[in-house]
Amino acid sequence: MSLLLLIALPLLASFLMPFYRRYLRPVSLGLDLGLAGLVYAFYGHLPVQEMVSFSSPLSIVFRLDTASYFFVALFVGIRLFDSLYRLREAADPSYFIIGNLFLVGVLGLLLSADIFNLYIFFEIASISAYIFTAMKQDQQGYAGAITYMIVGSVASLFILLSIMLIYLHLGYLTLSAIGAGFHTLDTTMQHLILILLFVGFGIKAEIFPLNLWVADIYQAAPIRVDALFSAILSTAYLFLFFRLVYRLHPDPVSLHFLSIIGLVSFAVAELSALRSRNLKRIFAYSTLGQLGIAFAAFASTDPMIVAGALFLIGAHSLAKVLLFLGLDALHDAGGSVQVGVFAVFRSPFLVTLFAIGFLSILGIPPLAGFIAKLTILEGFAATGHYWIVGSILFVSLIEATYFFRLLSSRARAETTGGAKPIDIPLAPGRMFLLGLLASLLILLGIFPSDAMALCTHAAQTFLSGVPHV
Amino acid sequence: MLETLNQPTYLHFVITVGAFGVFAIGLIGVLVKKNLFKIFLSFSLVESSLFLFFIGSHYDVGKRAPIVADGVMAFDHRMVDPVPQAMILTTIVIGIAVLALGLSYVVRYYRLSGHTRIDQMDELGEAS
Numbered sequence: 255m256s257l258l259l260l261i262a263l264p265l266l267a268s269f270l271m272p273f274y275r276r277y278l279r280p281v282s283l284g285l286d287l288g289l290a291g292l293v294y295a296f297y298g299h300l301p302v303q304e305m306v307s308f309s310s311p312l313s314i315v316f317r318l319d320t321a322s323y324f325f326v327a328l329f330v331g332i333r334l335f336d337s338l339y340r341l342r343e344a345a346d347p348s349y350f351i352i353g354n355l356f357l358v359g360v361l362g363l364l365l366s367a368d369i370f371n372l373y374i375f376f377e378i379a380s381i382s383a384y385i386f387t388a389m390k391q392d393q394q395g396y397a398g399a400i401t402y403m404i405v406g407s408v409a410s411l412f413i414l415l416s417i418m419l420i421y422l423h424l425g426y427l428t429l430s431a432i433g434a435g436f437h438t439l440d441t442t443m444q445h446l447i448l449i450l451l452f453v454g455f456g457i458k459a460e461i462f463p464l465n466l467w468v469a470d471i472y473q474a475a476p477i478r479v480d481a482l483f484s485a486i487l488s489t490a491y492l493f494l495f496f497r498l499v500y501r502l503h504p505d506p507v508s509l510h511f512l513s514i515i516g517l518v519s520f521a522v523a524e525l526s527a528l529r530s531r532n533l534k535r536i537f538a539y540s541t542l543g544q545l546g547i548a549f550a551a552f553a554s555t556d557p558m559i560v561a562g563a564l565f566l567i568g569a570h571s572l573a574k575v576l577l578f579l580g581l582d583a584l585h586d587a588g589g590s591v592q593v594g595v596f597a598v599f600r601s602p603f604l605v606t607l608f609a610i611g612f613l614s615i616l617g618i619p620p621l622a623g624f625i626a627k628l629t630i631l632e633g634f635a636a637t638g639h640y641w642i643v644g645s646i647l648f649v650s651l652i653e654a655t656y657f658f659r660l661l662s663s664r665a666r667a668e669t670t671g672g673a674k675p676i677d678i679p680l681a682p683g684r685m686f687l688l689g690l691l692a693s694l695l696i697l698l699g700i701f702p703s704d705a706m707a708l709c710t711h712a713a714q715t716f717l718s719g720v721p722h723v
Numbered sequence: 724m725l726e727t728l729n730q731p732t733y734l735h736f737v738i739t740v741g742a743f744g745v746f747a748i749g750l751i752g753v754l755v756k757k758n759l760f761k762i763f764l765s766f767s768l769v770e771s772s773l774f775l776f777f778i779g780s781h782y783d784v785g786k787r788a789p790i791v792a793d794g795v796m797a798f799d800h801r802m803v804d805p806v807p808q809a810m811i812l813t814t815i816v817i818g819i820a821v822l823a824l825g826l827s828y829v830v831r832y833y834r835l836s837g838h839t840r841i842d843q844m845d846e847l848g849e850a851s
Contacts, residue, residue: 312809370810377817381824388828396832397846400759403825404841407766410821411773414814418777421807470847530849 257304257316259292260326260361264354271347278345285354286334293330296323301715303367315367315428321716322364324708325493328568329360329486332575336482339579339687349389356382356482360490368427369417372494376413376458380406383487386479387471398474405457405467412454416447433501448508451498459495460488461549462519465542469526472538477585480534481578484541485571492545492567496552500717509553516550517645519543524652533581533591536656537574540615543653544570547646551630556637560713562629565706569614569622569698576691577611580604587678597663601678603685605664610692612657614699617650622698625706729784738779746772759829759839763822770818774811781807 267285274281296302301319318326333353359379366372384406388399421427423443424435436444457464472480499512520543527539544566551563581591583604589595596608610621617627627646634642680688698705727733745768752765781804789798789805798805833839836846 312805393835394846396828397844399828400832411769414773422780473847
């Protein structure tokens, strides 16, 4: 059993697609089940490290520890869910190929133990995300993809230059060696490299003020792709950002600065969502807001708060998949993606799903988001950061305002009669899957102990070697 | 004159200055130009300047290209460091792929919108 299989299987499946084009749906499902089985098989055998060596000194190092395992399991799980959700649809070869490349890029980001291979997988994930954005093949899609490519190219150049400077001055590329040797560089070079890495990975991790482009991309991309961006891509870049930050042993002032940036990201995103009328943009801003909280929590370097942040990421990913797929069902039934559509569709089932998704993101008991936010707030309170607790609670009120505004617009429409209602036909299989996702959010909120134990273990691994500030 | 230029200090200086010049031209293109083709080509120039800088910084006079073929079984001290070469080769491939994808999207965008100007792209945003 090799870590390489996680990368090689989706790649091979993409390249060999012309040979089994007629059986694409079962092969796609089989691939995702196989990957899920592989991920399950690694549980209990962590950490795993493998080196693919060509002629020395050229090699690629992969490493799977509990922290990266958490994300790998989450992403492969979401991918399997996506496959099951699409099971009754006509097979789409381009979606299959790009989806596999996307997965390869993201898993490579999580597994790579050297910075240049991180860059390669970063580019694979980015290229597949550009293609995903243009998938509708309309003017808006191409405009979004071009915007994304320009922003992505800037990020890519910053990262490339930082990698070159690291190799030029240290002579190695593995993350552990860079972490150990970084402080031997002179201070100016350290700051230059840190700024380049911050801007490069900050753009992709969608940190304020480097995230002003994100809502446009979500608006341009198909709704199901938005679900993958929100639940997988943004989260993977956030993990990557802090993996590098922790390796470089930042000082307390820098970490404090990062905490503030996370909170500002949260506040600006929620205020932007409040004034937006487009549901795709609202969900995009909501993603930025939740990632802002996770960002501030990761910057704390406190194991309890980081565990809460990991739980938050898991709960947020599930809730966002639920919300985006709900929105997709609305859109497929002929509705628009403007806020007004929320008042006119007729499906008590979908209303319940939206409510569960919204309430989990808000952190209302007994849902998974509540446990995550409670853990983070308790952690900040225990470390005496009451101003952070106050800020998160205050901005959450803004978040609550626009979510409840959406739900109340529906209640108002039901009372007054309003516009002509839209029926939402949902296949029983899809209802079951969406219901399963909603149930998972409730179950994780009521019985969080096992998931929280995994998050705590992952947080300890993630923070290993990082001095607590 | 040529002997002097062959000394590592001068050689690296000339390459760094040259790379910085190409970088500046590309950066100006990215910041000033409004045509999407020119913007993508400017990005390519900036990227090429980084390749030049990195490969040039690792070049030593008298050393050979690190190619393991034709009877050469392993890298040795008579070759330049193979890691930057491998890195840049990979990055060139990625850069070409991104450039090709970007330009093909610009062509498709032009077919639908009738223009290639970034300042006229108004398909995205709250009002759209």
